[in-house]
Amino acid sequence: MDRELKRSFIASCKPDEPVGPQDPRHYDFDTPSLRLRGEPWRERLSAVIDFAAEPTAQLVTGLRGSGKTTELRQLERDLTERGYRVVMADAGQWLSNERPLTTEDLMLALVLALFPDGKPEDVGGWVDEYAKQAWRFLNSKVELQGGIAAVKASLTTDETLFQRVAKQLRDLDGLREDIHELLASAAKGSRDQGQELVIILDGAEKRATGDLDASARREEFHNHWFASFILQARDLKPPVHTIYTVPPFMVRRASELTANFGVELQFLPMVRLYERDGVLNLPGVEAMVEALHRRVAAKHFADPAIPRWLVSRCGGYFRDLLRFLTEMTYRVGEAPRFTREHAEQAVAHVQQNYLQALVLEDKQLLRQLHPSRKFPDDEASQVRMDSLLQGFKMFRYHNGGPWYDAHPLSWAELGFADDLPDWSRFEGTG
Structure with a gap:
């Protein structure tokens, strides 16, 4: 050879x-003639969004390498073809492995997911206006170096800066209301242009799991994940359709997640x-x-x-x-x-x-x-x-x-x- x-x-x-779904290597194991993973994962996610009278928040998981990102890209394409504006972001690029996850980490990731790369004025429309609002919000709460175009790049390339900003936000009163108002403005701007907005935060489940730590320390990392979606679920249900990927160990407390977050945890099986x-x-x-x-x-x-x-x-x-x-x-x-x-x-x-x-x-x-x-x-x-x-x-x-x-x-x-x-x-x- x-x-x-x-x-x-x-x-x-x-x-x-x-x-991705356009790649010639892509194979769909969930076609109606196969159904090799039970009830199709992405069909359920899509239906929850499409049938809802108000914004939804959903949780998905699966083993690393089981095809979550591929399925989410397929979902992105399906929703886009049906007229939705879908923003899919890799939240893993912002989260740290060195400390347990916080709700503020995920809230800041939602803000950055909609923030455009490069110069906002090059994008125009509601995205440009959202970027200006997000910049004013962040700069009023946490003093940042550089101009509006540098915000996302700085927080993406400097993990320490992201952690510092998230920590400072955590100490503020009314953070949930401020961020939800910001995201609501983006959702309205997209809706006014004829597209319902959907945010997919992928990649978060790979970070802050404590996999290499001793059992007690690892349990601390796990408990922070549970706390974010069970005890602080309201913070992570913004007024815009949102999908989060979470670590597979969370299936252990799926019933509590359903009761407190309000949706079933969708597990992508083999x-x-x-x-x-x-x-x-x-x-x-x-x-x-x-x-x-x-x-x-x-x-x-x-x-x-x-x-x-x-x-x-x-x-x-x-x-x-x-x-x-x-x-x-x-x-x-x-x-x-x-x-x-x-x-x-x-x-x-x-x-x-x-x-x-x-x-x-x-x-x-x-x-x-x-x-x-x-x-x-x-x-x-x-x-x-x-x-x-x-x-x-x-x-x-x-x-x-x-x-x-x-x-x-x-x-x-x-x-x-x-x-x-x-x-x-x-x-x-x-």
């Missing part, structure tokens, strides 16, 4: 790269490759294979069983499938096509990374989980859910209701090697 072909595979199979009873779901397998072939054509595999065997090991987590292909590309050498041996070596390599992180407590819980696909409801296990989801040791699926399973790469280690389909299961396919 020549160098340029390998380079094209590496470029096409970047595990951390979201793809693609369903296995039914809840463990039977292989062939439509799911074939859909994943087709999605893979949009990046690496079928002709580059020595036989059609190879991509299907790879899919059966990824658990519906497309990012792992891309990891398999990346590792195979490094191992293929001068061979003209990918072989079963390359596939086995690549899967073993990725599997080892998972097994190294699988501690005794995880194994005990997952051994109980895998046969039933039901997560234990005792308090100790619920706390453990955070690390299992965050560490991709456990996946969530929707098929007649939510259910969980251990990552297939751990099944053999847990004593369920026979549950994995072997090569013979996929021979004669394609």
Whole structure:
């Protein structure tokens, strides 16, 4: 296999790269003929906005790499085609990993999401007027250096400055009213031009989670997330349609979020490759294979069983499938096509990374989980859910209701090697 072909595979199979709905690599697992992730995620978000008589605020989550950004970009396109003005911003660029999240962080992120890049006068209309109002508001509360055009760039490139501004805002009285009034003005300006405004704050769930801290410190980070959307929910429900991405550990207190924030937490599940009873779901397998072939054509595999065997090991987590292909590309050498041996070596390599992180407590819980696909409801296990989801040791699926399973790469280690389909299961396919 020549160098340029390998380079094209590496470029096409970047595990951390979201793809938009216009990208030829994009594959929709939620078409009416498939429904491989249960009730379509983005359809529900869109319906809540479209049927509402007043502004809505919604919460979405899912494991990192499960396709949240891709789905939100699809939602952005769908809403735009229906006449909405959608602003999608990466809130992760403003939040810090060094301290717990605050409600003021997210409120300031909402303000910056609508603030234009560059010179506001180049945009014109309500955006220009909003930028002037936002500048006056921020500069009256917190003295900023530079002119109006430098506000967003400064707060984006200087994390310390963002934190300082958020902290100073936190000490002010009437902050919620001021920011809500500011956002209401933007919503009215957009509406007067014939477009209802929607803000999507993506990327926040990747920050301020305390993943690398000790358990007590990590729980502090988690509790700040819960406090923002449970205790201070009113602050994060501005008079404009808003969608927030939140960390997957928040599913642990989904009922409280529903009661206090007023909407259900929408969890983007994995693609369903296995039914809840463990039977292989062939439509799911074939859909994943087709999605893979949009990046690496079928002709580059020595036989059609190879991509299907790879899919059966990824658990519906497309990012792992891309990891398999990346590792195979490094191992293929001068061979003209990918072989079963390359596939086995690549899967073993990725599997080892998972097994190294699988501690005794995880194994005990997952051994109980895998046969039933039901997560234990005792308090100790619920706390453990955070690390299992965050560490991709456990996946969530929707098929007649939510259910969980251990990552297939751990099944053999847990004593369920026979549950994995072997090569013979996929021979004669394609």
